[in-house]
Amino acid sequence: MQSICKKQLLGLTGLLLVGFLGGHLGGNLFLFGGADSFNGYAQHLANLRPGLLLIEGALGLLFITHIITALNVWFENQAARPIKYIATNQNSEQSLASKTMPYTGLFILLYLIWHLFNYTYAFGINHQPGLLTIKLPNGTVETKDFGLYGIVYASFKFSILNTLFYVIAMCVIGFHISHGFASALQTFGFSHKKYTPIVEKLSKLIGLIVAVAFSSIALYILIFNPINAISGGN
Template sequence: MNWITGTLGSSIGKKLLMAVTGFSFCGFLAAHLAGNLTIYGGEDAFNSYAAHLHALGPLLTVAELVLLTFFIVHVITGLVLFLGNLKARPVRYAVNKSAGGRTFGSATMPYTGAMLLAFIIFHLMNFHFVDKTNTTVFTIVSNAFANTGYVVVYILAMVTAAIHVSHGFWSAFQTVGANHPKYIPLIRMTGLAFAVVVGIGFGFLPIYIFLLA
């Protein structure tokens, strides 16, 4: 037990936690996007998808609790690492160089993460915790995206998610040891492609619904 707490309490251990929980979120994003794409099949197709999902009952509840736990761990661990980095380097460098593979995604990880946290809370309040009595999931989504402001917020959030994922994807692989020079370029490109799919896949949905309204 001591070696577990010692490992997770170290900087490497925290990065491993970030990697594992990050992988789970990438899987969730892929599955969530696949389900949301049923909206292109029309109202019945989307409502049917939502009904099948909720028919899982306890399994869905367990999955949500696991995801929530991973989310809390990811946020807290990320915050601890960010504050630790600030403490180790209280004075910013005079010149911010991009050497060592530093990208816009890596440089903005804490900030895009904070923005996504705010959006997730906003998103849950508008979709998950709304009154679903005498209505359908499609109607709830349609009403939300009939609001131009929400469409803009959602699109900006998806751009933010794409930026966050663009670095987080390959960084997670690197953390777990997949940092061979032969594979890192491929992993980087795969991560970038996944980020683009996430950004465009989710980002175009509100535009599509808005145009239908």
């Protein structure tokens, strides 16, 4: 495939994945609404099966295409300069985000595997219960299955390391997008004296929103403990 086509494939899949993240974020925001709200949303999604499988399959294909194309581009780029410079360019104007795309990308891949195992697989396939022990306002302690909400809640509330990894991952994704979004538009040939600087700011803003919004849910649960949970089930 031609280099430009490859780049456009990478950009297209990237943009679609940003779209997916937007949807995912919308769903995650139900976490603010409590167990019924979030589980209701999850149930609603589950009800879409088997149509959902198609979407999931497409999503998987998106990820795989994005990753394989990115790796291919990266390896080719390494090969295009077999002997590296001895001195580093002091006048480099390259942004850190663009410089680190392959590395942030690989980190996101790691996170994705972790995420799939912890949430998607655990609940959707393994049907693990989401047990939480909560302290009711009247002082009694109760343990019950909160479903997917419980799994998510427990993972943020009762494992600082877990939450930290999640928050870092969200920041990395945001950082990846902060270059990726504008870059994809350039790759499709969008360039305008007035609007390109705006797109570049927008790209950073989208990255920031992704990082902040996803993280805020985890941090909200960790810090505010809205349902007063005292321990997780699993």
